[in-house]
Amino acid sequence: MGLFNWAYKLLRKADVGAMTASYVNLAVDMVMIGIAAYFIDVVARKILVFAMNIIAKRTKTQFDDFLVTNNTPQYIAHAIPLYFIYKTVPLALKGFTYWEYLFNKGITICIILISIWIVRSVFNAVKDYLKLLPDYNDKPIDSYVQVAMILLWIFCITGIVLTLFNTTMPILLSTFGAISAVIIVIFKDTLLGLVASIQVTINDIVRIGDWITLEKFGADGTVIEINLATVKVQNFDMTTTTIPTYSLISDSFKNWRGMLQSDGRRIKRHLLIKANSVRFIHESELGELKKIQLISEYLTQRFEEIEAYNQENNIDKSMSINGRNLTNLGIFRKYINTYIETHPGINKNMTIMCRHLQPTEKGIPIEVYVFTKDKRWINHEYIMADIFDHIIASVAYFDLEIFELPTGRGYIDA
Template identity: 55%
Template sequence: MNRLKHLIYEFLVSAGIPETTAKYLNVLLLLIALLLLIFIIDFVIRKLLIQAFTQFSQRTKTDFDNLLVSNKVPRNIAHIVPFLVALEFIPDIFEDFYDFEIIVEKGLQVFAILLTLWVVRSILNTIKDYLKTLPRFKDKPIDSYIQVFMIFAWIVGFLSAIAIVTGISYVKFITGMGAISAVVLLVFKDTILGFVASIQVAINDMVHIGDWITFEKYGADGDVIEINLATVKVQNFDKTITTIPTYALISDSFKNWRGMANSDGRRIKRALFIKQNTVKYLTPETIEKLKDIELLTGYLETRQKDITAYNTANDVNKTLLLNGRNLTNLGVFRKYIDAYLNSHSAVNKDMMIMARQLAPTTQGIPLEIYAFSSDKRWENYEYIMADIFDHVIAAVPYFDLEIFELPTVLQ
């Protein structure tokens, strides 16, 4: 390089150009030649690396190398060689211009920091995309981890660049940054909150990608499709997207349906409201008629024998049904619902099955069905629940009961 430099300088001087001007032209021509050389080297190495990575990825079964190419890892690595060439020749080019040499070298050092960050970011993005293809990592907030690391990396890179440009030692510069830490905390408040929230969400296993969550404050009701440092994206069941601040997951209350999804059934919990004035004791004749209901035949026969034996043993006066022990139409209906649920093919028999009576209200007596469907898919779950209540509502008149309805106001 020095020999070429002297040859060009001598040629310019021999051409009648003043020495001072010849020095500047010499540096300018060498700089243009270096930039052209760097461009050619970068182009050639980039093409060779990309081609080599592409051919190699086609021969392997793993997708990792394909992701390296798609995330531009070879392209970013290819910039390293031209950078080293520039770093080697810049001192020779600016040998007679020390001030320019210092400026250019600082510029190259700052570029080295940026190049390192680009390479690290492309590699981390490759790792992120690859982990998302693995089943055990699909529900993990990989984006948050990558973003946290890159934020620290960019902060360190930014501070290093300022330290290089200003000429202040890195330690002194970091010490000085403590004086403006309050401003930094204010500017990066949301980022810091998101960072803390991401760690707590991950450690406490609060939300996974793919979880169904309900967050009434933000109008979210659907599946989590993305978790990153600042936001959580939820695709609602109407296909809209709701964006929730990550720190809201630890500051506010929300419902995660993962427990239901991982269980053996989905809960059915709904009540019918029975008119109180339709509840009554059953006469022997009515009991005989209800024995025609197959699900109640065995129960009624057993209960009737037990009640008759008790009333006889205690010499109960049965001229009034109120005396002694008796069956009621509501109690028998409740038993029928329980038997029906236990015979229904879509109800999980290994989980709680119950037909229970709740406290009376102004709308009547709530008779609640509490059970779990075997099929947890939303569409099938709704079908199963509707099928059960279709049958139960249609069965109410057979027990001389009525369902409460608000009276129609005639105009």
């Protein structure tokens, strides 16, 4: 074409050698094509970005906003001058077989790469959009996108290798098979992360927003991000712990989602009663204990049952150990149980129990096992503290003592 030969004609008229004139003409043509491609790129970007911004403002969906944010219009705009180069450069390279051969390889690789960048920006826009939807905002969308991008990059690299070395797919696969052991070693963490991400998703082990505890890595907080290789946990002290995704299936951890979805949050806490403060209750003491309203009716009924049993079986009550008796610890446990049953912060439809645990060298553990209605951390702690404040203050009314290690003052008093 005359458009690509004018420099050659001018140089030949100036008695420049044919070979030199050809290469100078080629250089001039490449510069002209490069300048034209640059202006096409600038114009295309301005038009596409402007048009996309107008569309994003006028539509209700936020997906097109994320396309703009992830530079999708810019990447598409880059494809227009690339197409221009693809069509015009071969015309300038006529007669330069070797250079045309190299150009075909280079432009094919560029097309593959720009295609990958366009798809990647669209995937990122889809990821950002899905995170806004209630049905998907707790799903590991980042992992899905990363898996998809890995597959795309595998196809991309495969296409580049096939283009560069003029090989075929069977030969390439056999080569990859030969070096697969090396690939597995190099990409071990990525492969483990891929397997873990799939298992985490399929089995619904962890979601974004879950509260998890993984003591091995010092993680105790909310999952804020799940990637192919790592999981980010924002701890309650506002620090961030990053743990390998594979640890979620290889190590033991606690997910508190079940508690948050249930009707209550558990209180499981005990206090230690000194064993030598436990004793039988004499009949003369019942009058004072019946003043405690929560157990007044229970004491009357229970004492009558015990008295009837002892009389029926001719029990010698000259010693308290004979027959059936009330103990201060048993009455105290009944009091605790009645108190928590009437507490407004406790869920009455879930387990309510005050139980006697295995005695230890530090005393007898009396454990409260209940569930609070309010699952919020601060309110849960407040309800638990309120209950145990009352229980601890109540111990003295039953002539019991709480175990605690002696302090310096304790040794002085002794």
